[in-house]
Amino acid sequence: MAENDKNAQNTQIPTVIADTVDIVYRVNGTGGGRGSATAALNRILRRKQAEQAAGVRKVHAVKKVSFVAYRGEAIGLIGTNGSGKSTLLKAVAGLLPVENGRIYTDGQPSLLGVNAALMNDLTGERNVHLGGLAMGMSREQVRERYQEIVDFSGINEKGDFITLPMRTYSSGMAARLRFSIAAAKDHDVLLIDEALATGDRSFQKRSEARIRELRKHAGTVFLVSHNNKSIRDTCDRVLWLERGELRMDGPTDEVLKEYEAFTGDKAPKPKPKPKPAAKAPTPTPRPPNQPQTEPNDTKVPLPS
Template sequence: MADPTSAERIPTVICDGVDIVYRVNGTGAGRGTATAALHRMLRRGQAEKAAGVRRVHAVRNVSFTAYKGEAIGLIGTNGSGKSTLLKAVAGLLPVENGRIFTDGQPSLLGVNAALMNDLTGERNVHLGGLAMGMSREQVKERYQGIVDFSGINEKGDFITLPMRTYSSGMAARLRFSIAAAKDHDVLLIDEALATGDRSFQRRSEKRIRELRRHAGTVFLVSHSNKSIRDTCDRVLWLERGVLRMDGPTEEVLEAYEAFTGGEDKPGRAKATKG
């Protein structure tokens, strides 16, 4: 396992002064015409104001470096920019300012292993594995392990049914199981551990630790402080798009819990350590 505290740490993700801005269309005159659209592209700043385009600054001047062997939690209240930052690291969102460098291919859970509702779970396992770069032989070898890990068949032969018959939790568990079947350079996980019972969560946390031992880097977005404590050795705390704190898990979580009143999730009872 790569030791993230050693002097020979290998960077996998570098965010350097990253700003991410969403643009929300307003009600400017002529906004729906092709001529107006071309005008906005040619004269972006003035056209945005004229068309009532609202700029939402989702991530503000965020800088950090992630290393091989690290599991990094991303925390923050709702709307703080956590998922937005993961999408940018995965290359799915452009940055307004700054730069993001990655060593290897980042994999955002649920994107590289996208599921198709009209196909069976079995077919989705095969297609998802191939989409992540596994060979047909590798998918075949790991198929049963993926199904068992997901727990899809614990209450019936659901793996042979179309995905549209699955609950959102079942789909999320299968998606995580497909993604976790392969070792990743950088794996980005957004709330996957919030689905399923505690047994599935324990299996997921164990798998994250295995991924780290293979010198990968894992990012985990979660509102569950316990999941963060169980799986991460470092935490980034985003608040209103600003990186408020970056440090050891317990140190950052204690500050965050003091900020939120100790709540594990909005509207839920205070979390207990353990």
């Protein structure tokens, strides 16, 4: 796969370059044992030295990850829970500062999602406007796309719900509206974090189609998912993160085979690439509690 990438390098234009990236979270108030009030005071008085001593814990979420993504690629990010996938995605989007190393991007990568900008007390209609503006669309663009967004979400299929406050929506309806707003904009570099998991089946189908469409317009797509099937369907390259480290980087089939062996998920059965045949996004049951399965702690000495 190394030569595969070398070829790519010659012919293609890089859009995202991660250069030995480290990401560290600092968590306040985990000081156990001693009275945490004094620990906090201690922390304030002697900033740096006291960090470890007084309740601030560092979580090294991503360790020395390097990769180059090229235009036209769709890259899947896989790994067990807590392996740093979403964190890495946020750093690529420039939303989380990196501790060491650099991430270079072409244009502004955007995370697919507007949940945080929406307000439950406002009507769906106003949320469409607010969400669109929050993503950086102009007022005219929002107005143009408005009908399209509402139709896509299917909120109005069962009556005029778009003029009701969002708090009155069922959780599925709200999720559909959120996805519809988020997917309304074209992006250079698109980052998707398990967005496919929302809504009922017919909506899932529509969202998959929409994501394929976005892919066509976008330079590069990153997809975080625990659903190996949707990774197979959408991605041609996969990065496998484990405990914050880049375990593998290569074509989807190769990496997924190893990953499935690692998680003990359908390991023995060598799975030939299930090409589109049945497009219905049957929600392949996500292997629950993956990290607890055997290989994780026992057999595999991770290079650290």
